[in-house]
Structures are given as structure tokens and as C-alpha cells.
Amino acid sequence: MWWPGEDSLVRVRPRDTDWEGVRLHVVTGKGGTGKTTVAGALAIALAAGGRRVLLMEVEGRQGIARLFDSPPLPYAERRVAVAPATPTLPGGEVYALAADPESALIEYLEMFYNVWHAGTALTRLGVVDFATTIAPGLRDVLLTGKAVEATRRRSSGRLCYDAVIMDAPPTGRIANFLNVATEVSGLAKVGPIRGHADTVQSVIKSPQTAVHFVTVLEEMPVQETLDGLAELRGLAQGGLQLGGIMINMVRPVDLTEEQLHAAADGTLDQHELDTGLKAAGIEDRRGLAASLAAELTDHAREELAQRAQRTRLADAGQPCYDLPLITDQMDLAGLYRLAAALREQGAA
Amino acid sequence: MRSGPALEVDRLLDDPRTRIIVCCGSGGVGKTTTAAALGLRAAERGRHVVVLTVDPARRLAQSMGLSSLDNTPRPVPGATNNSAAAEAAGGSLHAMMLDMKRTFDEIVEAHSDPDRAEQILANPFYQSLSSSFAGTQEYMAMEKLGQLRRADEWDLIVVDTPPSRSALDFLDAPQRLGRFLDGRLIRVLSAPTKAGGRAYLKFVTAGFTMVTGVITKIIGAQMLRDVQTFIAAFDTMFGGFRERADDTYRLLQAPGTAFLVIATPEPDALREASYFVDRLSSDQMPLAGLIVNRVHRSPAAHLSAARSLGAAEVLQRVPGSGEGPLERGENGHGSESGTAGRRAGARDRRRTPDAAATTSRHPLTATALRLHAERMQLAERERRLEESFSAAHPVIPMAEVLAQPEDVHDLDGLRSVGKELARGVRLS
Numbered sequence: 054m055w056w057p058g059e060d061s062l063v064r065v066r067p068r069d070t071d072w073e074g075v076r077l078h079v080v081t082g083k084g085g086t087g088k089t090t091v092a093g094a095l096a097i098a099l100a101a102g103g104r105r106v107l108l109m110e111v112e113g114r115q116g117i118a119r120l121f122d123s124p125p126l127p128y129a130e131r132r133v134a135v136a137p138a139t140p141t142l143p144g145g146e147v148y149a150l151a152a153d154p155e156s157a158l159i160e161y162l163e164m165f166y167n168v169w170h171a172g173t174a175l176t177r178l179g180v181v182d183f184a185t186t187i188a189p190g191l192r193d194v195l196l197t198g199k200a201v202e203a204t205r206r207r208s209s210g211r212l213c214y215d216a217v218i219m220d221a222p223p224t225g226r227i228a229n230f231l232n233v234a235t236e237v238s239g240l241a242k243v244g245p246i247r248g249h250a251d252t253v254q255s256v257i258k259s260p261q262t263a264v265h266f267v268t269v270l271e272e273m274p275v276q277e278t279l280d281g282l283a284e285l286r287g288l289a290q291g292g293l294q295l296g297g298i299m300i301n302m303v304r305p306v307d308l309t310e311e312q313l314h315a316a317a318d319g320t321l322d323q324h325e326l327d328t329g330l331k332a333a334g335i336e337d338r339r340g341l342a343a344s345l346a347a348e349l350t351d352h353a354r355e356e357l358a359q360r361a362q363r364t365r366l367a368d369a370g371q372p373c374y375d376l377p378l379i380t381d382q383m384d385l386a387g388l389y390r391l392a393a394a395l396r397e398q399g400a401a
Numbered sequence: 402m403r404s405g406p407a408l409e410v411d412r413l414l415d416d417p418r419t420r421i422i423v424c425c426g427s428g429g430v431g432k433t434t435t436a437a438a439l440g441l442r443a444a445e446r447g448r449h450v451v452v453l454t455v456d457p458a459r460r461l462a463q464s465m466g467l468s469s470l471d472n473t474p475r476p477v478p479g480a481t482n483n484s485a486a487a488e489a490a491g492g493s494l495h496a497m498m499l500d501m502k503r504t505f506d507e508i509v510e511a512h513s514d515p516d517r518a519e520q521i522l523a524n525p526f527y528q529s530l531s532s533s534f535a536g537t538q539e540y541m542a543m544e545k546l547g548q549l550r551r552a553d554e555w556d557l558i559v560v561d562t563p564p565s566r567s568a569l570d571f572l573d574a575p576q577r578l579g580r581f582l583d584g585r586l587i588r589v590l591s592a593p594t595k596a597g598g599r600a601y602l603k604f605v606t607a608g609f610t611m612v613t614g615v616i617t618k619i620i621g622a623q624m625l626r627d628v629q630t631f632i633a634a635f636d637t638m639f640g641g642f643r644e645r646a647d648d649t650y651r652l653l654q655a656p657g658t659a660f661l662v663i664a665t666p667e668p669d670a671l672r673e674a675s676y677f678v679d680r681l682s683s684d685q686m687p688l689a690g691l692i693v694n695r696v697h698r699s700p701a702a703h704l705s706a707a708r709s710l711g712a713a714e715v716l717q718r719v720p721g722s723g724e725g726p727l728e729r730g731e732n733g734h735g736s737e738s739g740t741a742g743r744r745a746g747a748r749d750r751r752r753t754p755d756a757a758a759t760t761s762r763h764p765l766t767a768t769a770l771r772l773h774a775e776r777m778q779l780a781e782r783e784r785r786l787e788e789s790f791s792a793a794h795p796v797i798p799m800a801e802v803l804a805q806p807e808d809v810h811d812l813d814g815l816r817s818v819g820k821e822l823a824r825g826v827r828l829s
Contacts, residue, residue, distance in 0.1 A: 083429055084427060084429040085427070085428055085429020085430065085665075085669075085670070086429065190529070225456070246621065247621065271808060272808040272810070273429075273808070307768040307771065307772065308765075308768060312765060312768075322765070325763070325765050325766065326766050326769060328763065328766075329716060329763030329765065329767070329769075330712070330766060332715075332716060332763055332766070333713070333715045333763070333770070334712065334715060335708070339701075339703060341701050344699070344701035345701060345766075345769040345770070345773055346769070347700050348699065348700065348769065348773055349765075349768075349772065351806045352806075354807060355806040355807075358807045358808070380775065380782075382782075
């Protein structure tokens with residue numbers, strides 16, 4: 054097995070990563086690929102070595118709370134996990150925030166216009182809902198704005214968070230989501246939101262931000278990843294930095310090349326399986342060797358299909374990182390393993 | 402072993418009273434593939450079918466003859482004329498991909514005179530509303546469904562729902578858009594442009610000023626003007642939107658409609674499925690059953706995971722070595738080399754079959770046994786998840802589709818999915 058153990062969190066020096074200087078990590082991916090899980094693992098990986106990070110979700114799904122097995126998160130930053138301490142380095146801290154556009158808007162009004170007292174009245178009148186509805190980009194700029202605010206926040210001169218990790222909307226919507234500051238700037242030509250949008254945009258389209266894609270090795274998620282990358286490359290002209298491709302749920306390959314192809318073609322040596330079973334003391338009464346050969350064939354075909362998808366991803370020109378399939382129910386131990394894999398490969 | 406009833410897919414497809422099948426569920430569970438497979442099977446059993454899809458995988462779309470988003474049902478090449486049985490059955494299959502902006506434009510064009518339509522279509526606010534409003538895709542999917550149903554050219558419509566944040570969005574979003582377009586606030590905003598609104602305004606001037614003031618602060622005066630121009634031009638259509646959404650909603654509650662909830666045997670997907678099932682029942686929507694895609698089973702279920710692993714260990718026990726083959730030490734070299742070196746290292750390890758395979762006397766068998774154990778464990782976990790779903794929803798018929806090693810991207814693939822769906826027996 055090549056999968057790294059938790060101890061590799063120690064061995065990699067904290068500065069030795071592919072995304073040096075990135076402070077806002079935007080994590081996107083098709084539904085079902087494990088976007089939230091990977092964002093959580095990345096947060097732990099980035100927190101290792103005594104750092105403090107903020108993991109933020111924006112879609113009101115309470116996915117982070119489920120991932121860390123905690124009660125539903127409020128619109129407030131709560132500590133949800135610690136990164137493991139090592140003999141040389143202290144443990145890190147992972148904070149989490151479930152952001153929603155309504156709260157973000159009220160907070161924004163409060164901060165810039167001192168109209169917080171109107172907040173509840175506005176909500177009751179439906180003005181907040183209305184405003185976030187008629188300007189579709191407004192919702193998004195409020196959410197990205199919140200992430201940018203956390204990224205830049207300082208307390209007595211020091212940055213509050215070493216990194217902010219955003220569990221962003223799925224691949225299909227990511228370009229709109231991130232480009233929204235431009236959209237809003239275009240719509241509200243003189244509105245005060247524009248100033249806000251420009252700030253957001255200047256951080257998002259800077260080397261401080263990277264957009265990572267989570268995928269599994271299946272056709273449609275890979276296609277969406279490639280489409281998403283292409284779409285963001287259009288935006289990249291403006292300085293948006295593409296991040297890594299996180300290949301999730303990778304299974305280790307247990308077959309030699311020769312065995313793999315024989316299995317895929319259905320030409321495996323069943324006699325070899327027969328003898329093997331006998332040597333292991335298992336009596337084959339019900340065509341066990343044939344059944345096992347069929348399972349090997351499935352496995353091999355899956356692996357070959359996955360390889361084809363891997364090649365497509367490799368051609369995209371972004372660094373790829375493998376995350377092992379965690380077969381048990383995902384828990385903190387599983388997240389630590391994924392975090393270790395990310396660090397081992399230099400993603401964090 | 403599960404106890405829930407089996408979903409009888411062919412009976413559903415063959416029943417002439419079934420006019421609409423809605424496939425819903427969270428993202429990434431295979432809704433589109435299932436909808437396409439059901440459509441094809443129904444057509445080959447003699448129905449005149451149209452499949453309305455929202456966001457198909459490219460190769461799947463190509464296999465159904467959908468090369469572009471053109472909002473018009475097209476015959477699916479090879480779906481019926483290649484198969485003598487289907488020809489004899491007299492069925493047909495069309496498919497279309499939803500273009501939400503076009504559908505919205507068509508509603509505008511159909512309900513206003515050409516000048517006004519042009520004015521609306523050119524409005525910047527309309528343009529962003531019709532292409533990126535959070536509920537537009539769902540609203541337009543429902544609208545298109547209503548149109549296809551009214552056209553009455555097909556006797557079965559299979560719909561694949563949009564990839565929403567939550568499966569429930571499909572039910573809620575259309576009404577949200579309807580409510581928004583017909584809402585009171587939008588009327589208040591439009592009041593100054595209407596003569597009749599003046600008297601009312603006298604009473605609410607203060608409130609109105611406050612509201613527009615805040616909105617101007619938030620979105621800017623230009624955008625507010627765009628919205629007001631849009632509202633003025635759109636005036637004749639107000640009221641219609643909620644009504645249309647309500648009509649389609651009622652259509653979904655009608656007896657000819659069957660909902661199929663799609664899931665995979667994973668906690669998140671089944672949780673979404675569970676919400677959806679509860680919601681359908683509280684809204685009196687006709688639920689036909691649950692389809693669980695990508696189920697893993699073993700053809701050698703009589704060999705347990707534990708025994709299989711034990712046997713693999715027997716084979717791996719190499720004379721003279723008491724240690725297991727899993728060496729951790731080889732992972733340690735990452736810290737010295739740079740990033741590229743580390744990644745290359747990871748690749749190499751990936752490609753190298755693990756130590757067990759090279760030291761065991763029967764490496765292939767040992768690998769086969771370990772894979773078998775993994776599959777048995779996976780199957781067991783999936784079964785437990787399905788069982789807890791069944792326990793919560795004991796009367797919901799279920800069907801299972803086995804995981805395929807490769808993606809489905811042609812009609813033959815769809816046919817075999819259809820066959821599995823129709824098998825009617827639960828896998829054991």
C-alpha cells in the first residue's frame with residue numbers, strides 16, 4: 054500500500070507546498086464527488102503545524118456540521134476540529150462557518166451603513182430576499198465577500214486566519230459564482246455594492262486565491278471538471294488562479310499490468326485461482342474460482358476506465374492529487390488520512 | 402435481506418394511464434441515465450415517448466442524438482427502427498435538452514405584442530433573470546413539461562430534473578419564481594409607473610421611500626430603473642406566472658404522474674431521497690418507488706469477507722517471515738525531495754503492485770480474495786443503508802441497478818440498464 058500514514062503530517066515541512074502564498078482556497082466539484090469532505094480534509098491539512106484556518110460553506114446544506122459530526126452551524130465561526138499535533142509542531146485549529154446571503158447582507162449593511170437596526174424590518178418586509186433575488190449576482194458577491202473578509206481580517210495587526218477554505222457551489226455554477234463581482238459591477242453601475250464587488254474581485258483574481266476541483270474518475274465528473282477548468286481559464290485572463298485537481302476515492306491497484314489486462318479481457322488463468330484456493334484451504338464447491346475471476350474482471354475494467362479518465366485529467370495541465378477511497382463511514386480518522394495524503398503530495 | 406416490495410417497472414411503463422414519469426434525486430446519482438433508460442425501454446415496449454433532459458453527460462447526449470441544446474424534441478436515432486421488436490411494438494422515442502433562456506423568451510413572445518416582447522428581451526434585468534436566477538431552470542423545466550403534456554403528441558413524458566442543490570428545489574423553485582414575479586414588493590416598486598397606483602401610494606409613500614432607498618443602496622439606482630422598466634413592460638404577464646407554476650404543480654399531483662426517486666446506496670443520497678419521499682407524501686404527489694443505482698453485490702456471496710481475508714492471509718504467510726507484507730517505511734522518503742519528486746514517488750507506488758502480490762505463493766488468488774472481501778464489506782454497508790431506508794419507508798417499492806464497471810454511453814448500455822430496472826426482483 055502506498056497510502057501515507059498520519060505520521061506524514063510531521064515529515065512535510067509546513068512551507069513546502071504547491072500553493073505557497075494562497076490564502077483563499079475555493080473548492081468546487083460535481084455533486085457526489087465528495088467536495089465537502091475534500092474541503093474538510095484540506096482544512097485539516099492546512100491547519101497542521103499550529104495554524105488556524107476557517108472552513109466555510111455557502112449553500113445552506115450544513116454539510117460541514119455533518120462531516121464533523123457537530124450540531125448545525127450558526128452564522129458564526131466555531132471551532133470544529135483540531136489538526137493533529139506532532140512532536141515538533143503544535144496542533145492546528147479548524148474553525149467553521151455556514152454562511153448565507155441574508156445574514157451576510159445584513160452584516161454588510163451594518164458594517165458600511167450602520168443600518169443594522171433596520172435589519173429585522175427589512176427581513177420581514179422581504180426586502181433582503183427581494184434584493185438578493187432581483188440581482189442574482191448579489192447573493193454570490195455577498196458570499197464570496199464574506200470569504201474575502203475572513204481572509205483579510207486582522208486582529209491587533211495579525212491575520213486572524215492563515216487560510217480560508219470555501220466549500221463552494223458545484224462545478225456547473227462555479228464560473229458564475231466567482232465572476233459575479235464583474236456581473237454585479239456591470240449591473241449596479243454606481244451602486245455601493247460595486248465598490249464591495251471590486252474589492253472581492255481583486256482578491257479572487259489574485260495569487261492569494263486558488264480554485265481546486267474535486268472529481269472522481271468517472272466520465273461525467275471528469276467532463277465537468279474539464280469544462281469548469283476551461284470556463285475558469287476564460288476568467289483566468291483577469292488573474293484568477295486555477296488550483297489542483299483532487300481525485301477522490303482512488304482505489305489502490307492490486308494487479309500487475311499483465312494480470313490487469315488478462316482480467317479485463319476475461320482471459321485470466323482460472324486454474325491458478327483454483328490451485329490458490331486449494332492452497333488457502335478453501336474448498337471450491339460452487340464455482341468460486343469463476344466468481345472471483347468475474348470480480349477481478351469488473352475490478353480490472355473499472356481500473357482501465359479510470360485510467361482513461363486520469364489521462365484526460367492529466368492533459369488539463371493542472372497538478373493532480375490522489376485521495377484514497379475511505380471504505381468506512383467518513384469520520385475524523387478518515388479526514389486525517391485524506392489530509393495526510395494531501396500533505397504528502399504537496400497540496401497543502 | 403430486505404423486506405420492502407419490489408418496484409414493477411414494466412407494469413408502470415406499460416400502463417397507458419402513466420403519462421408522466423419524473424426522475425428526481427440529489428446530484429450525481431444517475432438521474433439522467435435512468436430517465437433515458439426508462440424512456441428507451443418504454444418506447445421499445447410500444448409507447449410514444451419523449452425524454453426531457455436538463456443536463457446530460459456529453460456522450461450520453463450524443464448517443465441519444467442530442468448534439469446541441471435546441472429545445473425541440475428530436476427522434477433518437479436507432480432507438481426503435483433498429484430493433485424489430487420495437488418496430489412491431491409500434492413505439493417511438495424522442496429526446497430534448499432544455500434551453501431555459503429560450504423557454505423563457507418563448508413565454509414572453511407568446512404573451513405580449515412584438516414591440517413589447519422586444520423591449521422585455523432587451524432589458525438587462527430580464528437577461529440576468531432569464532439566464533441565472535436560482536429558480537429559473539426548475540421553473541422552465543416545469544413549464545416545458547406542461548407544454549409537452551398539453552401538446553399531447555406523446556403518450557409518455559419522462560423528465561430528468563435539474564441538478565439542484567437539493568432534490569426539493571425542483572418542487573419549490575418554480576413557485577418561488579412565480580411568487581417573486583407576482584409578488585407584492587415588485588408591485589410596490591412598479592407603482593410609480595402606474596397611474597392607478599398613485600392613490601395607494603399616498604399612504605405608503607414613507608414606506609416606499611424607505612424601501613427603494615435601501616434597495617438603491619444595495620443594488621444601485623441604475624439597476625432599480627432597469628427593474629422598474631422591466632416591470633412596466635412585463636405588466637400584462639403578471640399573475641400568469643404563479644398561475645402557470647400552480648398549474649404544473651397540479652399536473653404533478655394528477656393520477657397520470659409517477660415520481661421515481663433515484664439514489665445511490667450512500668448516506669447522503671439516501672438521506673436526500675428520504676426527505677424527498679416525505680415531501681412527496683405530504684404534498685400528495687404520486688410516488689411510484691425508489692431506484693437505487695450503483696449497487697454492489699458479489700457473485701460469490703457464500704464466501705464471507707472474514708473468511709476471504711483469512712484465506713488471503715494464509716497465502717501471504719511467507720516461510721521465514723512473521724511480518725505482514727504492508728511496509729510503512731517506504732512512504733517516508735517524501736520529505737527530502739521537492740514537490741515533483743514527491744508526486745512522482747506517489748505515482749510509482751501506485752503503479753507497483755503491493756508487496757503481498759510479489760511475495761505470496763499465489764499472488765493472483767491472494768489479490769482476488771482481498772478484492773472479494775472488500776466487495777463483500779461494501780455490499781454489506783450498502784445493504785444496511787438500504788435497510789434503514791426501508792425501515793423508515795416500509796411500503797415504498799424499490800428496484801436496484803448494479804454498478805457498472807464503465808459509464809453508460811450508448812443505447813445498448815441504456816437497454817441493459819432498462820432490463821435490470823425491470824427485473825423486478827430485489828438483489829439478494
